[in-house]
Amino acid sequence: QQPVQSPQAVILREGEDAVINCSSSKALYSVHWYRQKHGEAPVFLMILLKGGEQKGHEKISASFNEKKQQSSLYLTASQLSYSGTYFCGTDGSGTYKYIFGTGTRLKVLA
Amino acid sequence: DAEITQSPRHKITETGRQVTLACHQTWNHNNMFWYRQDLGHGLRLIHYSYGVQDTNKGEVSDGYSVSRSNTEDLPLTLESAASSQTSVYFCASSSGGPSGANVLTFGAGSRLTVL
Numbered sequence: 440q441q442p443v444q445s446p447q448a449v450i451l452r453e454g455e456d457a458v459i460n461c462s463s464s465k466a467l468y469s470v471h472w473y474r475q476k477h478g479e480a481p482v483f484l485m486i487l488l489k490g491g492e493q494k495g496h497e498k499i500s501a502s503f504n505e506k507k508q509q510s511s512l513y514l515t516a517s518q519l520s521y522s523g524t525y526f527c528g529t530d531g532s533g534t535y536k537y538i539f540g541t542g543t544r545l546k547v548l549a
Numbered sequence: 550d551a552e553i554t555q556s557p558r559h560k561i562t563e564t565g566r567q568v569t570l571a572c573h574q575t576w577n578h579n580n581m582f583w584y585r586q587d588l589g590h591g592l593r594l595i596h597y598s599y600g601v602q603d604t605n606k607g608e609v610s611d612g613y614s615v616s617r618s619n620t621e622d623l624p625l626t627l628e629s630a631a632s633s634q635t636s637v638y639f640c641a642s643s644s645g646g647p648s649g650a651n652v653l654t655f656g657a658g659s660r661l662t663v664l
Contacts, residue, residue, distance in 0.1 A: 537582055537594065538608065
């Protein structure tokens with residue numbers, strides 16, 4: 440079953456912050472985050488392998504709560520270039536069956 | 550440079566016709582995947598393969614089939630196209646390293662319209 444992301448869509452002004460959540464009904468052993476620009480393929484942002492791990496990429500960071508089976512993506516001081524659809528992804532418990540969350544559409548306005 | 554290519558990029562077909570979408574990667578990756586993308590559903594897994602002669606069903610495999618005769622290619626076949634299969638299809642591959650650490654590389658996508 441797909442992880443559920445929230446919110447489904449968000450609109451920001453440049454410089455504002457946003458949080459995107461990813462929640463799974465099954466145990467998460469790792470969480471990956473991807474960004475997809477309109478009309479393009481998804482591109483890998485970051486991977487979190489351990490519960491409690493946090494990572495950053497530019498002004499984008501993420502956390503992973505293994506016990507709650509949740510991950511959150513934090514976008515700080517958003518830029519126009521952050522617009523796109525964000526997906527969390529996971530390859531499950533020791534398999535390579537790679538599934539994605541439902542996606543969050545983010546639009547940053549000038 | 551290594552790459553993953555999909556063809557055709559755009560296809561219009563009629564209900565009931567057989568359609569094959571090609572995916573070719575030069576990364577020498579063991580794992581290959583097919584997804585469909587629809588608004589409100591994100592990316593849904595159709596089929597995946599761990600290597601030559603291996604194929605597995607994903608979450609939405611009904612009406613689709615794949616075969617893996619070599620490392621580079623994983624064609625997706627719609628046996629009898631239906632309007633519900635109108636979608637954007639993405640092929641992806643990964644190296645097959647430690648589970649949990651696999652990063653997917655995507656093709657540019659194939660937009661299929663079934664009339």
